[in-house]
Amino acid sequence: MIPLHYYLIVAAMLFCIGLAGALIRRSAIMVLVGIELMLNAANLNFIAFWRYSPNPDGSQGVMFAIFSIAIAAAEAAVGLALIIALYRHYRSTDVAEEGKKE
């Protein structure tokens, strides 16, 4: 049987890859993708803790993950709309360039 640690370590690695990407990428879309990866790592933790909880027949963990996925979808839609509006204004999605123009 796989111990709970392994899932938590995978989730931690995924979170840190997403964090590094959100910090170093220059394209605003890729920053948003990094945030999505971090959200996914949190979802993996929800499901892992639910599976290894003393009472896995309860549905709380699954419900939490489903609602979290729905929130992430709403966030992605609004975030990408913002990036498109930003592109129309600056003609670029480069985060570093947009800072210099101010």
Place this chain on the structure above:
Amino acid sequence: MELAFVIIATVTLGGAVAVMSLRHLVHCALALVVTFAGLGAMYLLLSAEFVAFVQLLVYVGAVAILIVFALLLTRSATVEPHQGLLHSKVAGVGIALLAFGTIISALLTSSRFDRTQITAPSLTVRQIGEELMTRYVLPLEVIGLLLTAATIGAVVIAMDERKVADRSKSAEPEHAAEDKHG
């Protein structure tokens, strides 16, 4: 079981590294699909079948496609400009490694996470549906409202302002004429 876990974890993390390191942004979007699918497989391994299918439908089916649309609409589908900011790159990776070290040290020193699976859960989709309609009906309604608001908000934000302004300008003279007749 353990072999399956190792393979899925390798594919997922390899996909995530590819997402964040490839230069061509469309390749990044394709690697993102691999990562999301790998996470779906991991949910199946954790016997959360419904969440796995939701993950495939929402992330692979909607979010990844939305990101490809955004890439093509902003014409950033070409190669990302050369990353000349070396110090910010080093700082970003350093911060991420620091966060990773903190999480891992907390994970390995605490005995709280030393758990094993007791029994396979017997949560069916029917049960999930019934719970959503009884115990979780209020959060479900709230999330529906949130998604509606997010959709309308996304359309309003992404709408071309100049086109809307032109349309209202061309509509104004008609109103003036109507006012005179009135």
